[in-house]
Amino acid sequence: MRIGELAARAGTTPRTLRYYESRGLLPARRTTNGYRTYDESDLKLLRQIRTLQDFGFDLEETRPFVECLRAGHPEGDACPASLQVYRRKLDELDALIGELRVVRAEVGEQLARAESARDRLAAGAAVPGGPEPECELGGEPW
């Protein structure tokens, strides 16, 4: 099959396949007129790449899986190098999720603090000295 069909069957675009080829990830045979031509095994490789990409793996990280498939294994993760990538990714994910949870907690605290400060200010308003700094305050009651 040609590039357009393969791309369609994998839910991607010809441009993407050419890009993968330029990275040495998905080389293509050529017909006499120079058109790229692919077979079912290429579709399998491509789907492996796409699945990992959807998981957030970057292209280089998919390489071991692709090479593993090309080496004849029925699964891209049958090789130790692929398992290593899995493990590294798990560590990265755990670290990232941990950081994001910390950030989430901190932002949540800031919001709570700012809201209670606003409420205290609103409660005691129209009492003290002069007018406050004028924001877009006084709009909708959030």
Added chain:
Amino acid sequence: MRIGELAARAGTTPRTLRYYESRGLLPARRTTNGYRTYDESDLKLLRQIRTLQDFGFDLEETRPFVECLRAGHPEGDACPASLQVYRRKLDELDALIGELRVVRAEVGEQLARAESARDRLAAGAAVPGGPEPECELGGEPW
């Protein structure tokens, strides 16, 4: 103070401050010779920006906080627009963390599946027909 000093006091670089200025976030006065000059209030604005950046806010999201401070509020999050940014960020963080947890679980499953497949293959090896597809298999015992 001049740009180098302000940058140092905020733990960043002159280039960064010029960038913020180009984005209209941190305008600077000028001395007669054309040098940018800043005061303590600029340091406060800058620290507000940096804090939010550390939380993963992008520059545009820090703008309401900066404008709030410039409007005279003692805190950058004293204005409704800032609170809205907090809330949006919390939603984004929750969504992102949720997605990452799903991915983490799926990758974890893939790893477990691949490892058990490998173990089953290792256990029954040297028994069946021909040689297996040859990876870097046979290296260290992962």
Added chain:
DNA sequence: CCTTTCCCTGACGCCGACGTCAAGGCTTAC
């Protein structure tokens, strides 16, 4: 024959937040 639709290569665009280099001016210290 003509049009449409595919294909090719090459090259620039994009996004965000700057880093880095070039070429030059001001100030300060020795």
Added chain:
DNA sequence: GTAAGCCTTGACGTCGGCGTCAGGGAAAGG
């Protein structure tokens, strides 16, 4: 005087994964 160390603007580089356009061949259908 001159070297060091600050400052100025302008412009290009970075990273990843493509999108998009330009300019031109090739195949398929009427």
